[in-house]
Amino acid sequence: MNSLFSLVQNETLKMWYKKRFFVILIILAILIPIFTFAQMKVAQNVRAQLGTDDWRVAVQQQISDYTNRMSSSRVPEEWKKWFRVTVQQLQYYLEKDIDPTAPNAVTFAREFMENSVTLFLPLLVVILAADIVSSELSSGTIKLLVSRPVSRWKILLSKLVTLIFYISLTVLAVLLLAYLISGVLFGYGGWNAPVLVGFQVVGSDVDTSNVHVVASWQYILMEFGLAWFSAICVGIMAMMVSVLVRSAAVSMGIMLAAIISGVILANMVQSWEEAKYFFMVNLNLIQYLSGENPPIAGMDLTFSLVVLSVWSLIALAISFRVFTKQDIY
């Protein structure tokens, strides 16, 4: 136990000195202002089109638009289903007089994570994890590492713990930077603004019987918790690739391909239902919180959690098996 503690300390410091985390902070510090600006433009545009800055009118107009599109025969059935769900949610917000898109730093952070969870956050995780083992192999430092009086599984475990630590820090960094940077334009309030959760999609209808209000900070906590979990699953997959593949570039390429294919597949699963068993299609856990219609029927939080957990456990088993048995040349 004591040695594991020291090993985690080693790995944590190495990751820090490697300055990977700073790279992530810099990427965020560059991208978030861009998104903030884009968001502001969108808001201005919407306002200009509607000629009103009254959110209720804006939401009502959205409802009317969706309703009209639903009545059109040219719109595909799946879309109509999604429109209906969205309209019902929006009506619920109007009913309860809660602005679903109150523009402030908190909602920006919320939406930023919503949009990041399938692609951007996994990419950041890959930056951390892609060479967590392979860098030791390619630099040769692995030889000193595993010839010390410490079991190999402990070394890999310490790397896993460190990875989880840094993923947590990354998720937090996304929140803090999104909040602090966007607050310059949108204002820093909004932690207590109410958010409705508990929409359950049943067929093409929304069950609102369990809808309840949470404060924005509670919503953020839940949302980032879910994002954190899927980020860890990505991290575990990346670590496995890093154990199996020596080159950091190759392992990064493999992970990028997997993540991007997940984004593409998520749009195609309507026609190919088995795709829902891929881990990368299940990364968007947040959609179950916000009550969006999932991409494939039969996918719900439990399903996605099971898929992610099974993939992660298999990846862990492979990583530990290979790492402890492997001959190091």
Next chain:
Amino acid sequence: MQRSRNLWLVIGLFSLVVTLLLAGGFGYAIKDILYPQASPILSGPVGNSAPLKADKVQLVGIGDSLTKGTGDETGKGYIGYVKEYLEPVVGQPVNVIGNMAVGGHRTDQLLELLEQKGVRYTLRQANMIVLTIGGNDLFNLGQDEVDVSVIEQRMPDALKRLETILATVNELNPKAELYYVGLYNPFAELDNGAQSSLAVQQWNAAVFALLNQYPQMTFVPSYDLFTKNLKEYLSADQFHPNQMGYERIAKRIVQVIE
């Protein structure tokens, strides 16, 4: 030496706390999604004060596909042209703050719509409302034929509902000017065109009577706009107006306001 230990303590402890926090958030989210518990929702009053800004026209449309603008390839519909023509006349900006018309709606569906909070709220924000309704009640029979007896049979109920609609709108926003665009007869050139035209006129007259109860409501006739050269003003579906047809309706509304 001491530095790396301090660094470790800071990173280690901090990331441990963050990890636990996020794990907690994850657990909380699972609990909340899988075992949601309805809680009383603090329902604030939807803003009742209608901020009627005197410096601009706040236009809202409700009703059926005519207000929606179906058939106009430019997508503007008569509301779009009203905005265009009215602005120079009143010398104020005309804001279309909402067009809540839904294609295919009948009086009963409009009544339902008026129950929705967002719709009610939006209507309260307006100082000018345009409305078309009734066409689908009378003509939308699911067949190409126009059966005049059916129209006459349906008219009384539809008028009753329209009465309720007007009362509701009046209650919501008595200050907003309402313009009801009367029906025209797209089937005038069919065999029983004369009879159906009569029925349409009958409807328009009855609606005119209903609107007369409220001083802020005005009937805008469109029947005469579509009597001569009907085909020229109808879109490909032979039912909705085309761009020219909508432009004529809009001009008529602006004339009435003048």
Next chain:
Amino acid sequence: MNAQSTTPVLSVKDVKKKIGKKLIIKGVSFTVNEGEIFGFLGPNGSGKTTTIRMLVDLIKPTSGAIEICGYDVQYQHNQALRYVGCIVENPELYSYMTGWQNLEHYARMLPNTGEQRIREVVEIVGMDQRIHDKVKTYSLGMRQRLGIAQALLCKPKLLILDEPTNGLDPAGIKELREFIRKLADDGLSIFISSHLLSEIQTMCDRVAIISHGSIIFEGGVEQMISQAPKAVVWQVRPEQETLARETIAAHENAKILDGPIELEGIAGETENSIIVTDMSQQDVPVLNRRLTTAGIDVLAIEWKNPTLEQLFLTMTAGEKIE
């Protein structure tokens, strides 16, 4: 060697390693005793590096056992490697950290090894000046020293050094030799691999030679050298070379070695003619007298060691004759 030690520090028993279908190591056995410097000689590709990697559990043997201080490396990894310091190939350290941070890193992987010990080893290798600089700014010699410091952290009973003089300049090699000698005098067992015969000869007490995955010799350094043909190199004036060759050839106990013979440490730039002979020690003065009588100016007489390759040639050729 050391009477009081009952278990050897390192014992390798009939270790084999198969990679794919190919038997890379074909049953290697040797022992290293306490306080001795053990040389492990073999050319590149002989299985030398694979064997060393098996010593520190980087590679698992297909069969056989490796024990350090009585503990099996594979099954009692932690106890076996507790008192082993090693540098396998190059001293590969984390270049993005300082020397000190690297040492801290490895110290944390050892029980009861603190800052005090780090200071000690830094002092032993004499790196106090630049220990807080990033490793990427170090020269190879400094990295080598840091590598040794790292290996010494655990107060090793066995130090495994793989080609420790690789890339060092002559002064560095000399310094390292003296350093290793000093460590051995303090009771450390040291295992040094090399492909240079002279290096092993000057540093080691005992030697094992590996070729094509098998040990072809294990024993004392003297014993090894005696198996090798020792060449006597005569230097004469170029104009007297023909006469000198005739005189030497006339001597019944001397044999002139023809063809290109690689010898360690012959100055290439000499203008003198060189005649290499194979002969015993007592015949050297006899032949010298004859040459002098014949009027030949003998400019130099030298004993030279053959290279490892030549040693191999003799050793394997000898086997074939038997």
